[in-house]
Amino acid sequence: MDLINRYLQAVKFWLPKNQKQDIIAELAEDLRSQIEDREAELGRQLNESEVAELLKQRPGVVSNLPFSCWRSWQGSTCCLGCWCGSPARSVNIVFCSWWLWWAGGHWYPTLIHFAGVTVTLAPVWRYFFWGYFLLGVVNTVASAVNVFRPYWTLERAVFRLLSDGAGSAICWLMKANIVAAISVVNVAPEKTQWSHTRSTGGRQNYFPGRSLSARSSP
């Protein structure tokens, strides 16, 4: 039943305020009747994974306004784990933790060596690094909170919106110029010139990146 409540809470978030209670009450009744029917067929109670399966099977051909959000939400449930709950959140925590670990071990590296290729990052990278680092920390905390407060649907959505917005802003700024140079062992410098040229072009064309670069230069 906890799973059903989480499902209903998640659906509720997307419904128009004045119809929320009414639609949710009816949807809840429909769900419970369906579960009862299934249990009567099987002669036993459904376990959690069977209930989850039943929820996932809920079809999504929706036409009216209150239900259209429900449909778009339904399409994303399996991927995002909004109501699937703990497994998805755990994966999120593991990912964020890994990111923090990785970041902690490297502390804004400006040189990356891989298979004979050396990539030198522009000094501006450190700003993006700290931006992502901060987002990583905040996301990890948010995921941890979500494990204990699965019903904070509205807060989670608002937070995710802000977090995604910040991430997108950083990506947009990163467009400017990240790579300063690429050198490859046993390859003449002029053959790797394209990277440098491209990078320089980005620096000239993108003002925020250029200004950050200028500030970070000695």
Next chain:
Amino acid sequence: MTQSTNNGNDSLLENLRLELRRGCLVLAVLAELRNEQYGYTLRKGLAERGLEVDEGTLYPLLRRLETQGLLASEWREEDKRNKRFYKISRDGKLVLKQLLAEWQGIGLSLEGILKESGHGSH
């Protein structure tokens, strides 16, 4: 025929099929609700008669028909649970009668057209 054309035809067919079903569904729901029922039993009843309809289609339709004055609903307790029961209204009965006549007329016309063009099943 390429795969993209096939996909295009499938999608077109699906749209036309849904369009065709939409009108029939109103008739079916109004007819079913000559006896009072709540959402789930209505959906189940329709499915048992070969007209499967998901809740995302049915409940909005019920709300629309109620707003149009063709249905009436009330929350009532049954088996210790609150359920919303729907029933066709007086106006709904009138509309159903007219729609059924229209439906039968369309059926007859279509049958005639199909016979004439040699595509009839008879």
